Amino acid sequence: MNVLFLIDHAPDYREEFFRCLGEKCNLTVVSHPCEPDGLSNPFKRINYHYIELQNFKIGPFLYANLSHVHLSDYDVICADLNPRHFWRFLLFLKDRSNRKKWIWWGHIYGRSNNVILNFMRRQFLIRSAAILAYSKSIANRARTEAGNVPVLSINNSQTKKEDFLVLEWPDSEDLHFIFVGRPQKRKRLDRILRLAESFPNTKWRLIGPDMYEFIHKNFDKIPNNIECFGKTTGPDLEKHFSWCHAVVNPGHLGLLVSNAALHGRPVLIQKNENHAPEIALAEDSNQLFLDFDNIVETEIFFTDLRNDYSVLKEAAQRLQKTAKSEYTIEHMVEKHMEAFKIAYSERKKINTIKIKIWNY
Numbered sequence: 207m208n209v210l211f212l213i214d215h216a217p218d219y220r221e222e223f224f225r226c227l228g229e230k231c232n233l234t235v236v237s238h239p240c241e242p243d244g245l246s247n248p249f250k251r252i253n254y255h256y257i258e259l260q261n262f263k264i265g266p267f268l269y270a271n272l273s274h275v276h277l278s279d280y281d282v283i284c285a286d287l288n289p290r291h292f293w294r295f296l297l298f299l300k301d302r303s304n305r306k307k308w309i310w311w312g313h314i315y316g317r318s319n320n321v322i323l324n325f326m327r328r329q330f331l332i333r334s335a336a337i338l339a340y341s342k343s344i345a346n347r348a349r350t351e352a353g354n355v356p357v358l359s360i361n362n363s364q365t366k367k368e369d370f371l372v373l374e375w376p377d378s379e380d381l382h383f384i385f386v387g388r389p390q391k392r393k394r395l396d397r398i399l400r401l402a403e404s405f406p407n408t409k410w411r412l413i414g415p416d417m418y419e420f421i422h423k424n425f426d427k428i429p430n431n432i433e434c435f436g437k438t439t440g441p442d443l444e445k446h447f448s449w450c451h452a453v454v455n456p457g458h459l460g461l462l463v464s465n466a467a468l469h470g471r472p473v474l475i476q477k478n479e480n481h482a483p484e485i486a487l488a489e490d491s492n493q494l495f496l497d498f499d500n501i502v503e504t505e506i507f508f509t510d511l512r513n514d515y516s517v518l519k520e521a522a523q524r525l526q527k528t529a530k531s532e533y534t535i536e537h538m539v540e541k542h543m544e545a546f547k548i549a550y551s552e553r554k555k556i557n558t559i560k561i562k563i564w565n566y
Contacts, residue, residue, distance in 0.1 A: 207231045207550055210277070212285040212294055213311070215240050216256065218439075219364045219461065221248035226366070226539045228253030231282075231546060236275065238268075244388055244415065246437075267292040277301055282549045284309040284338065284542070287330070289316070289323060298330060306552040309545050311338045313483060314348055331355060335549035338542060341483035356548055358541045362484055363533040364461055365468045370530055373448045373470050375519065381511055383474075384411045384450040386443070387462050389420035394457030394476065397498040401454075402429040404501075405508050410454075411446055413438050447471055452518050456498045463488050467529035472521035491528035494521055 209231045216224065216237040227233055233254040238261050240247050259270040268291050277283060277297070285294045287310040298308055310331055315324070331337060331352040338360050339345040345359035376382055385398060395412065399421075402410045410432045412421065418434040438446065447453075447469035454474045455462055460482040466473045467487065475481075475488055477497045488495075494517070497503050511518070 207282065207546060208280045209233050209282045209284060209546055210275070210280040211235045211311075212283065213237045214286050214288055214291065215243060215245055216248075216251075217245040218248040221251065222364065222366060223535050223538055224251070225253045226535055227542055230539060230543050234275075234280070236272070238270070266290065269293045272297065277304065280307070282307050282309065282335075282546045284311050284546070286312045287314050287327065288312065289326070295326075295330060298333075305333050306335045307549045308334045309336045309338055309549050310334050312340055314339055314344050328352070335552045336545040338545050339483075341486040343486060344483055356545070358545055360538045360541045361486070361533045362461075363464050363487075363529070363535055363538060365464055365529065365533070366535045367530060369468060370526060371444065371447075371469050373444070376449055376451060378451075381405075381408045381452075381508070381515065382411075382450040383408060383452055383454045384413060384446050385454055385456075385462075386413045386438075386446070386465060387460070389414050389417050390458075392458040393455075394498075395421070396425070397456035397476070398454060399425055399427075399429060399432065401456075401498065401504065401508075402432050403427075404505070406431060407512065408508070409433075411435060411450070413443070413446055444469065451515055452494075452522075458482065459488065460484050463493075463525075464529065464533065466522075467491075467525045467533070470522050470526050472518050472525055487525070487529060487533050490532070491524040492521070493525060494518075 211233060213235065214237065216235050217240045224233065224235055234257065235254055236257045236259060238259055257275065262269045270293050285308065298305060328351050331348065332355060334355055337348050337352055337355055337357045339348055339357060340360060340362045342359045345357050348357045387393060389395060398410060402408065408431060412432065413435045415437040417436060421428060421434050450471060452472045452474055453462060453466040456476050458479060458481060459475055461484055463473055463484050464487065473488055473493045475493055475495050477495045496507055
């Protein structure tokens with residue numbers, strides 16, 4: 207089965223997924239460059255073909271020239287449904303006779319709740335072969351809006367079953383916390399600085415690309431119990447997880463929850479935040495939700511932790527157990543192949559009807 211995957215980016219954290227998917231089908235991935243958006247390319251791409259497209263901006267939209275890729279060569283087209291990449295919709299409209307081999311993929315609804323945009327999304331969804339949603343909540347919404355089109359949740363992850371680690375808990379009287387990710391304003395690292403200052407008996411490590419520069423540029427006073435580290439992966443990152451008692455995510459949560467599950471550490475998460483779909487794993491495993499801006503709530507929580515941090519161990523066990531059973535790359539590949547087979551079957555059915563009509 208020849209599959210064309212149109213995605214915004216194909217960074218290093220997607221590589222293992224694409225490799226595993228490439229073992230199940232003849233996969234071609236088409237994406238835009240990683241670097242302009244602060245993402246990293248994998249060291250090497252294996253088991254799939256890769257085509258990189260340059261972006262051209264037209265107002266708020268991005269355009270790409272895909273004329274050198276022949277859509278008719280593919281049995282299935284799986285495309286990230288992102289309204290900013292309007293060229294994918296144009297391809298879908300142009301490829302009228304092949305729409306039943308299209309699968310819409312990803313966040314699906316994004317952050318915008320615009321009535322016109324929602325109407326437009328629905329028109330594309332109901333005309334596709336299947337929908338692959340990032341999370342269960344997105345899949346449930348799509349099922350109410352996409353008519354009879356099959357909808358599957360991929361439970362977005364970056365971890366294989368064999369990769370989960372069992373790390374020893376740190377032997378320390380002080381509580382240790384880490385944040386891992388890109389230092390963006392929506393991550394609300396200011397809340398971590400405030401916590402570090404309020405609770406001097408805690409220690410913190412902020413880990414991510416250009417983290418030191420970001421912190422020193424945006425904050426005048428940095429507590430002594432905070433350390434900054436640059437982008438860290440593999441065994442070096444494992445050392446940071448071994449050092450900590452928990453991961454703290456005081457702003458927008460994304461794939462960090464999968465990383466925490468991989469290393470067997472719980473996640474402290476900001477309440478009532480507009481999180482990415484990966485929040486489903488945190489909710490399913492009953493992680494620790496706090497209002498970091500509520501001084502009384504955080505003081506009670508961190509004081510209780512100092513006396514007994516078994517709540518962290520229990521949350522870590524729940525997180526890893528849930529992730530192992532439902533949030534793995536193997537599960538993602540299984541759901542993708544299920545959707546691909548639906549689209550492939552639909553396309554074959556249409557071709558058979560066309561042949562019968564032609565012969566008649």
